[in-house]
Amino acid sequence: MADPKEFFSKEEQDEILDAIAEAENITSGEIRVHVDLRARDNLMGRAQEVFEYLGMSETKLRNGVLLYLAVEEGKFAVIGDVGINERVPGDFWDKIRDAVQESFRENDFLDGTLYFIEEAGEHLQEYFPHEPDDVNELPDAISFGEADEELEEAEEKEKEMTDRDEIRISVEMEFSSEPLEEEEE
Numbered sequence: 001m002a003d004p005k006e007f008f009s010k011e012e013q014d015e016i017l018d019a020i021a022e023a024e025n026i027t028s029g030e031i032r033v034h035v036d037l038r039a040r041d042n043l044m045g046r047a048q049e050v051f052e053y054l055g056m057s058e059t060k061l062r063n064g065v066l067l068y069l070a071v072e073e074g075k076f077a078v079i080g081d082v083g084i085n086e087r088v089p090g091d092f093w094d095k096i097r098d099a100v101q102e103s104f105r106e107n108d109f110l111d112g113t114l115y116f117i118e119e120a121g122e123h124l125q126e127y128f129p130h131e132p133d134d135v136n137e138l139p140d141a142i143s144f145g146e147a148d149e150e151l152e153e154a155e156e157k158e159k160e161m162t163d164r165d166e167i168r169i170s171v172e173m174e175f176s177s178e179p180l181e182e183e184e185e
Helices: 012-022 043-053 094-105 111-127 148-160
Strands: 030-036 063-072 075-080 140-146 169-174
Touching: 012 030, 012 140, 030 043, 030 111, 043 063, 043 075, 063 111, 075 094, 075 140, 094 111
Parallel strands: 030 063, 030 140
Antiparallel strands: 063 075, 075 169
């Protein structure tokens, strides 16, 4: 596959966008999905670059969450911002991660992605309920690709940050059918 935009069909992309909008109707959390071909040998680093590039660390409550897919490498990562980390238990993403991983291992990428979005919305609702005056701070969109020049700018921005160096909730998993090895951060 030469273009990450081809990973999900147009109809599947529409389902994902509808799921994001629905999830964000019950939580003030911001949910995004990003599809890359490769993470360039550093899954968590690449996912964090994309997280910053998408402006996910700039939400008022710091409650953005990203599902990052590196499809040619068969890996995914979940990055949640520090506002989430401050409020949720340490195993907050484990059940979601495991179910997504199982779907991906069965090559059911749409269902795994939709499950992630639905569960993220429901779980975040407990800590970040949707309020009548909530503003959608980030576009309900799927982002794609390896825009290296734009991500280099995000890397520079990340280096300049001081108060954003807090630990984010993050997990990473592979979704190939072979045995998995978890990487430590």
